[in-house]
Amino acid sequence: MTRRRKIYEGKAKVLFEGPEPGTLVQYFKDDATAFNNQKRGVITGKGVLNNRISEYLMLKLAEAGIPTHFVRRLNMREQLVKEVDIVPVEVVVRNIAAGSISQRFNIAEGTPLPRSIVEFYYKSDELGDPMVSEEHITAFGWAAPQEIDDILSLALRINDFLSGLFLGVGLKLVDFKLEFGRLYDDNDQVRIVLADEITPDGCRLWDVKTNEKLDKDRFRRDLGGVAEAYQEVARRLGIMPEAGPRDMKGPATVQ
Numbered sequence: 345m346t347r348r349r350k351i352y353e354g355k356a357k358v359l360f361e362g363p364e365p366g367t368l369v370q371y372f373k374d375d376a377t378a379f380n381n382q383k384r385g386v387i388t389g390k391g392v393l394n395n396r397i398s399e400y401l402m403l404k405l406a407e408a409g410i411p412t413h414f415v416r417r418l419n420m421r422e423q424l425v426k427e428v429d430i431v432p433v434e435v436v437v438r439n440i441a442a443g444s445i446s447q448r449f450n451i452a453e454g455t456p457l458p459r460s461i462v463e464f465y466y467k468s469d470e471l472g473d474p475m476v477s478e479e480h481i482t483a484f485g486w487a488a489p490q491e492i493d494d495i496l497s498l499a500l501r502i503n504d505f506l507s508g509l510f511l512g513v514g515l516k517l518v519d520f521k522l523e524f525g526r527l528y529d530d531n532d533q534v535r536i537v538l539a540d541e542i543t544p545d546g547c548r549l550w551d552v553k554t555n556e557k558l559d560k561d562r563f564r565r566d567l568g569g570v571a572e573a574y575q576e577v578a579r580r581l582g583i584m585p586e587a588g589p590r591d592m593k594g595p596a597t598v599q
């Protein structure tokens with residue numbers, strides 16, 4: 345068996361060359377990091393769950409007319425995606441104050457925001473992902489003005505769709521992070537598509553009734569029950585892996 349060429353290894357995923365030109369294989373690891381790599385751990389089974397959860401959400405979004413890089417899930421930890429040129433900007437959409445916006449403006453966590461707020465962060469581990477404005481993005485050439493317009497409108501449509509989807513399974517979508525990429529078609533036409541992943545690693549999801557956190561904040565804040573929280577999200581979405589948690593060698597968080 346020939347070994348696939350590794351294209352890139354990130355904190356939670358590895359990208360390999362895909363079977364056909366223009367495709368990549370996205371492998372989901374159990375590794376977890378927080379606070380710009382200062383906190384590291386392993387959440388057993390996270391990669392399997394995130395592969396499933398992202399597949400489910402990307403397919404639902406595609407049905408709703410959102411263009412994405414997702415092609416199909418290949419196995420427990422891998423999915424086939426279209427190769428895109430990633431826009432080096434993290435797009436955060438917030439509905440309820442939590443995390444950095446609560447700290448920055450001294451707003452109590454859980455306070456609903458007057459309207460959904462979209463923020464941009466420049467993707468740079470070295471700089472700690474600084475917040476940037478559209479001015480920075482266009483001036484430094486990270487994206488063109490039309491691309492930012494497309495990203496903004498897609499991010500808000502994704503927020504509307506996912507807020508409703510999660511509410512339907514008793515979860516509040518507090519905030520989440522998206523990444524977008526440029527997809528070139530056969531005629532060299534380019535368009536912006538949703539890329540990366542949508543999983544509890546990059547979303548805040550709270551139980552509607554109890555406000556219990558069912559996302560990576562359990563890891564970031566040492567709340568325990570991290571793997572169980574990811575399993576609960578998958579269970580509510582109706583997508584627990586075939587053999588259930590046994591597939592994932594038991595819930596455990598090792599630091």
Ligand code: 5GP
Nearest residue numbers: 436442443444445519520521545546547548
């Ligand atoms: P905050 O700015 O409050 O730390 O994060 C806002 C939202 O974006 C949270 O749902 C958080 O999970 C997500 N987020 C922000 N930066 C990152 C990142 O670098 N990686 C991941 N996985 N999620 C992020």
